[in-house]
Amino acid sequence: AQSVAQPEDQVNVAEGNPLTVKCTYSVSGNPYLFWYVQYPNRGLQFLLKYITGDNLVKGSYGFEAEFNKSQTSFHLKKPSALVSDSALYFCAVRDIGGRRALTFGSGTRLQVQP
């Protein structure tokens, strides 16, 4: 079975400050890991993914994420937040060799204050 936990319902950060959105996962084997963003009344947009190799993954809009196998985490980060980053963020996992569909976390709402 595969599962994802996003422990924070909401993260508040001031514009220009670094941001972190947390994600931990559980899989039987090795994971593919993804981050998506959802703006109001829109579908999900892909941000970045970890497949293999370098633990630091860079994605769209200046976001990056760090894969940590020992802590089973895949936290999303950005060095300097923008007001336009305010949105709902989802972490997702797929167990390699397991079910073909992604399993999503409950989502974290990021609020960036001017």
Added chain:
Amino acid sequence: DVKVTQSSRYLVKRTGEKVFLECVQDMDHENMFWYRQDPGLGLRLIYFSYDVKMKEKGDIPEGYSVSREKKERFSLILESASTNQTSMYLCASNKGGETEAFFGQGTRLTVV
């Protein structure tokens, strides 16, 4: 650009009605998925399909069925709509393996 198109953005149906949600993708993807999104619960997988006429149950299939007669089209069917099926429904597709899934804009279904 990959496009996943859902037939309706907003839908209002009555309890007991049979409801069809349609999804079409234009990138020849093998896999297609239906999720429902509810506040605090994230996205939950209802059904997915990895080939024409092939389907697998997700985590919450009760009260739903699906149909995939053509590769590009994946339909979600609510056999007898109930108020607890009021939700946002999201369709997605991907090529499989490590590839990311692409999502439609969602259908907000209200059952009254």
